[in-house]
Amino acid sequence: MTTDKSIKDVAKVAGVSISTVSRVLNDSQGVREELKQKVLDAVQNLNYHSNTIARALKGMPMKTLGLLIPSIENPFFPSMVRGVQDEAHRNGYTVFLCNTDGSGIVEETQFKLLLDKKVDGVILVASKYTTKYLKESVNFPVVMIDRYVDSPNLSYVTVDHAIGVKLALDHLYSLGHRNIAFLGSKLVSSGAKERFQSYKRYLYDSKIEFDESLLVFGDYTYESGIKMTEELLRRKVKFDAIFCGNDLIAFGVIELLKRNGINIPKDVSIVGYDDISFSSYHTPKLTTVHQPTYEVGQMSTKIMLDMISGVDRRIKHIKIEPSLVVRETTRRIGSGNR
Amino acid sequence: MTTDKSIKDVAKVAGVSISTVSRVLNDSQGVREELKQKVLDAVQNLNYHSNTIARALKGMPMKTLGLLIPSIENPFFPSMVRGVQDEAHRNGYTVFLCNTDGSGIVEETQFKLLLDKKVDGVILVASKYTTKYLKESVNFPVVMIDRYVDSPNLSYVTVDHAIGVKLALDHLYSLGHRNIAFLGSKLVSSGAKERFQSYKRYLYDSKIEFDESLLVFGDYTYESGIKMTEELLRRKVKFDAIFCGNDLIAFGVIELLKRNGINIPKDVSIVGYDDISFSSYHTPKLTTVHQPTYEVGQMSTKIMLDMISGVDRRIKHIKIEPSLVVRETTRRIGSGNR
DNA sequence: GACCTCTTTGCAAACGTTTTCAAAATTATA
DNA sequence: TATAATTTTGAAAACGTTTGCAAAGAGGTC
Structure with missing residues (x-):
């Protein structure tokens, strides 16, 4: 592979014009089988690779x-x-x-x-x-x-996310949880917004009273998970489960709850969102909504x-x-x- | 931005030849200040972006x-x-x-x-x-x-890695550990090989007896960490610390040790390698060698x-x-x- | 003012393709 | 067998640049 071969070299070796070479390399339409084979052989022998740049200049896709x-x-x-x-x-x-x-x-x-x-x-x-x-x-x-x-x-x-949140809350509900805190965001992205909306909707549909004090908003980070949990604890509101806007938050939540002697899942159930790889390596392994x-x-x-x-x-x-x-x-x- | 402008358009607007335009866009050498300014203005007005493809065809870098x-x-x-x-x-x-x-x-x-x-x-x-x-x-x-x-x-x-391993083992040594297992690989990569070599070297330098049964080899994965630990436990060899080839292995190790009622770090000290982001979200937070x-x-x-x-x-x-x-x-x- | 030098400019040829168009070759039709 | 219709082929023009080369201008020097 000292120097790059061009379509010209192929043409010369195959004994045809460059247009013919180009044709067999692209459409492959309207060229005699015999010549086609010759060209293909030449391409093989010379180890020719078509030049994407030159093709692109003629409006072909760069792929x-x-x-x-x-x-x-x-x-x-x-x-x-x-x-x-x-x-x-x-x-x-x-x-x-x-x-x-x-x-x-x-x-x-x-x-x-x-x-x-x-x-x-x-x-x-x-x-x-x-x-x-x-x-x-x-x-x-x-x-x-x-x-x-x-x-x-x-x-x-x-x-x-409407489905994702419903999956999580149905699970929590079926486990007997009624005081479910929401730790996340409603601003970060369309997804975050949807998750919060779905949470409210679920409460409404399940006839669970909506409690403002069970809501904490922050970033989608571990550090924010810690801070939001501190805030939640400070409020001294009763909660038996926490729905987290993403897994990173959940890890923060778990860390801080642990530090406060709160056992998971004995005292509080946690569900995350995303299912990043680490969720199954964490201890305890995180229950979470898997985003495909x-x-x-x-x-x-x-x-x-x-x-x-x-x-x-x-x-x-x-x-x-x-x-x-x-x-x-x-x-x-x-x-x-x- | 309906259709792309070319150097030609710029030339026309500026009232110069395309070579001149090209020159101010590249070398900027040997072109009168007056024309240069005209060209620059035209470029600005037309919102001209040079075509990387065409430039590349002439041997210019694609960046x-x-x-x-x-x-x-x-x-x-x-x-x-x-x-x-x-x-x-x-x-x-x-x-x-x-x-x-x-x-x-x-x-x-x-x-x-x-x-x-x-x-x-x-x-x-x-x-x-x-x-x-x-x-x-x-x-x-x-x-x-x-x-x-x-x-x-x-x-x-x-x-x-010679330094990395020394850092880890010095730490373990200073904590009093002498029976340090090695869970990793010596095949995966040059780095893996180096880590194993450095481990042996450290033992030799510290006059710690090298014990084959403290060695388990596998992949650089969580699952492999679990398997290797099972193997180690099966051998019933005495160990008070484990050096892991990477963090993922360390997570597996910790999980399996926990399952067997072994407390970390009370019973066994673990040090990982890599310092991937999860290492600080894990519980307990992983002591590890940070790779920059x-x-x-x-x-x-x-x-x-x-x-x-x-x-x-x-x-x-x-x-x-x-x-x-x-x-x-x-x-x-x-x-x-x- | 004529000549020389140096700087600035533009023309045109590349770069490696695709593609239009017309010419050549082949096949079908009468 | 001559002609029309069809298929296969190649020459050459583009695509948007850079750059070697020569022409044109400008500035000095005698």
Whole structure:
């Protein structure tokens, strides 16, 4: 592999014109079997690889996707990223990964950079700022993932949090819990908002009185989980279970409860949300709502690829169903030791 | 942003030739201040972005890097990836992330795909197979990361495991531990090998008798941690501390020890390796050797960028120093309750 | 003012493809 | 067998840049 071969070299070796070579490499239409074989042989012998750059200049796809997420260091995202990458690679696509840290400015900068590099489409976990900007560049393939904005002409694939929350609360309810605290956020993202709404809805439907003092809001972090629990304890309100907005919060909750001599799940049941890998390594193992993040990534990429190839250009709004994973942090109320 | 502007449009608006435009956009050498300003104004007005593809076709850099890792789902890698991305973006570079699952075949395929897409260089966490292949494509900028192969003409940046292991064992030793089991691997990677060698070396230097039955080998996973601990227990050998090849193993160890009524750190001290984010969320919080993975990623990218720009083409072999993070899984031997 | 030098500019040829169009070869039709 | 219809082929023009080369301008020097 000293120096790159071009289509010209192949043409010379095969004894045909470059147009013919190009044709067998692409359409493969209207070229005699004999010549076709010659070309294919030449390609083989020379170990020719077509130059993606030159093809792109003629408007051919670069077979490249952009993926914008807040941060790969957030344990929620790796499996989602893996989902898009696996699906992309299966189709010969490569993916640019960019971290935005949730900043709209960074997001826009990165987006433009990707556009400059002629990606065929971009999949992104939207921040609030995104919305406005994307509405203008809507002639370009974009699919939202995990979170969505209320733009009807943008595809998205996310998780059905109404179902997720119901799964968690049904579980808690069936265990006899009625005083269920909510520790999370209602601002962070569309998903966070939905989870809070679903919590209220569930209480209403189950005829459980809605108690403001069982609500604590904060970030989706371990540290915030600790702080929110401190706040909850300070209020001296009675609670026998806690629904956490995500797993990281749940870990914080468990840590602080433990420090205060409160046993889990004997005294309080905890359910998390996300099912990040660490949830099953934690002690006690966390009962949580599993978000099918890998599938979300995979599905969004399928949709993207269909948009690009023109197979299916329709706007799609997909919600994938989460599931409940019961582990060790939930237990029937008042079931004592053991 | 309906249709892309080209250098031609800029030339027309500025009333100069396209060569002049190109010149002010690149060298900026030998063009009158007056015209230069005109061109710059035209660029501004038209919101012109230079076409990276066309530039690349003329041999200009794509400002794109490839990053090959086993899997982004392995919690060891996200911060390393973040390190290279941050440094890359700071210099206007974008990075393709690819997962190889440690397979040499996949690795080679991905590598070639990246080459086809004309990346300016690739940073990779090598598998064994890589070595052979890379030795041939050595005219292309490559830097190894985390692990290395013994090819003298390939740069790498990794962590100094001799120091890391010494840090961990010194700590255990100072706490009075003398029967220190080793649960890890000696095959997985250069790092794993080094850790095992350093363990043996430490024992020798400290005049602690080397006991084969204190050694268990397996994978770098939680499940393997469980299995290895079962094996250790089965042997009925006396141990008061365990050094784990990575944090995931340590979590498995802790889980299984707990199941067997063994208290940590009261009965046994555990030290992990890596310091992945979960280590501080775990209960008990894990004492572990912190690998500066972010810095490793960042440093490797700096080296790569220097290679590409030609500022510094020398082969570099860099080892970054790890540090010990003492948390809750280690305690002075026999110090009883509380 | 003529000549020389140095700077600034533009033309045109690449880079490796795809694709239009017309020419050539083949096959079908009368 | 001649002609029309069809298929297969190649020449050449694009795609948006960079850059070598020569022409044009500007500024000195004698």
